[in-house]
Amino acid sequence: MTITKGTSPPTRNTPVALARGMLTGGVIGASLAAFVVGCVIESVPLCVTGVGLPAVYGLLFFLAGVPRRAREAAIPPRTALAQIASLEAVGGEATSDVAVRFDVTVAPDDEVPAYRVQFTQHINLADLPDYRPGGVVVVQYPPDRLWRVRILKRPTPEWEERAAGARLDSAPGPAVVSEPSAGCAVGLVTLLALLLAAAAVILQFRADLVDKETSVQPPSSAEPSVSSTSSTTVVSSASGTVALGPGQSFLDKGELRRAVDSLTKGKSKGTGTGPDTGQALTVVVQERLLSVVFAPTGSQAPHFDPSSVPYERFPALVEEARSSLGVRSPQTWQITTDRLTGTLTIRVGVTGSEGAASLEANGKGEVVRRTPAR
Template identity: 80%
Template sequence: MTITENVPPPTRNTPVAFVRGILTGGVTGASLAAFVVGCVIGSVTLCVLSVGVPVAYGLLLFLAAMPRWVREAAVPLCTALARIETLEAVGGEATSDVAVRFDVTVAPDDGPAYRVVFKQHINLVDLSDYRPGSVVVVRYPQDRLWRVRILKRPEPEWAERLAGARLDSAPGPAVVRDPAEGRGAVGFVSLIALLLAAAAVILLFRADLFDQDTTGQPSSSGRPSVSSTSSTTVVSSASGTVALGAGQSFLDEGELRRAVGSLTKGKDSGRALTVVVQDRLLSVVFAPTGSPAPGFDPASVPYERLPALVEEARSTLGVRSPQTWQITVDRLTGTLTVRVGVTGAEGAASLEADDQGKVVRRTPVG
């Protein structure tokens, strides 16, 4: 088959994507911050709003997307032969399926051939069936040329055409890509919006958070206690922090559990809201007495696994020169979650682990 021409890449509604990313990041950051602030200051209204606003926003996005989904579902599917130019496994080695990035030449019966790049999960057993230069049967929506999927078991008519079929390569690099790829800028804008919205909520309620009793002397139970040897410990009824001296790190064996024990001594051990750890700074936010917030026992955190999780995040997520790291432990989703984030010149990356310290999700750079 002779290749005649390429097709132009699809247009992308970039401004709309940026606006949606800003709104999503803002709503997420403001809601999370409002929930934590509401639990700390004991505001039921703020906690309810922090849950209701993202639910309403998600419903709005769902309703706005429904017409597009209906239109896309009505578009007929096209079947064609395609030649595999290159393929590369890009993830999923821990499961039976592996994500593979394909670069193929698609040769429709009623149009010019074109090059397209897409990802598809392929079973490890079947991976050897796909080689550069081989011909496969693909299917894609008529109006979305980039949404190509390889058919493992094509219809008999296409199976006959596939036998002995040969295709030429379309010239040049791939010109059609999934618009979902390359949205790093939108994700970055969403992250900035999340942080700004969270900071705005904290600044709005800073008086309630930090100046709750400025007219009288604090009670003996609420008066911070400070001690200093090789570290500085500050404990109040709402929070506690431990700052290590120079040359020390919370990644040292046993250091984290000892520090958390010094903060929770004499307190209800099942009422921590968050535990945040940096290299030499530990912060614990306690739930107010009688608060319905989903607290957890600080002693239940798998502290012995945290140094290994930090090392894994620093070495396997694409940050070649990690500069900072942070561990955040909470139970906002109903189960204990450990998040480890690292940043460097390449950007930010993170991983999540369960209450046993087992990694359940990785988010590499980009």
């Protein structure tokens, strides 16, 4: 790519990017609408479709990118010296590795001129003193993607010797090399597809929604829905939802735990299944929407006690997903908790102009897998 100081990188308003944005928006809109409509009309298949559609799409998206990643992996990376202009820890203090954002000047040996770039890399706490402003390190990067710079923690003796005796000048100005952004057109297409897909799902089930609203009258002995200006709670035998008002978030301290308790209030905590056991198939959390699908009577599907989920860890998991997975401008996030794999799994997904990224945590809220944006 051509490096022009002081200018923004080119955008990717290509037909492929537009089509991918349209497909992504359609999947997001359809899955959210299907899940919400399924909760309202008490349709478990529709709820499962809303949860499973993004997972299937993510798998297909991953498989479709295998040939491209294979081609990229076949290109040997370039090795060069780089001078650290600045570094800042941005997360991961609870583990042995900490995410560090570097601002470096890379000095390639080929015809490419020196350039500045910012990137985030996990560094062991014990190795942090080895990295300081003004220090020279050995880096690698793909020749066709100059922004994917990574510091070599154990370079060859030859490069170690070169770095020890090198003196580099910092390139002037801010970092000028970064991954091309998706562009405004892709964002608009994604938003339009999201709205159209959600509207299509709602229109398809509008008759069921109207019938549910007009014909279902709860008995006087049933527990009434709780409504207020700050939140709305709807509980049935198959599902429960809590919607917060403007200015509120389920990442606020204690908000999510209180909402889950309000949905499971009055339900027993037995280990069996059925509408009154309080056992859940899935718990889905967004910024201001909580949805719980309860295990139906006689269901053999993997279920769990929603009160046993470590909700106190959710804000930290969302923050880590938004700051350390390559999505520099996160727009939406979603947390899905289930036992489809046999053990309790917490999946945190974030989307932004750079694409989608996710991480998985175990039943204790400890991160076990990260899938950065590509």
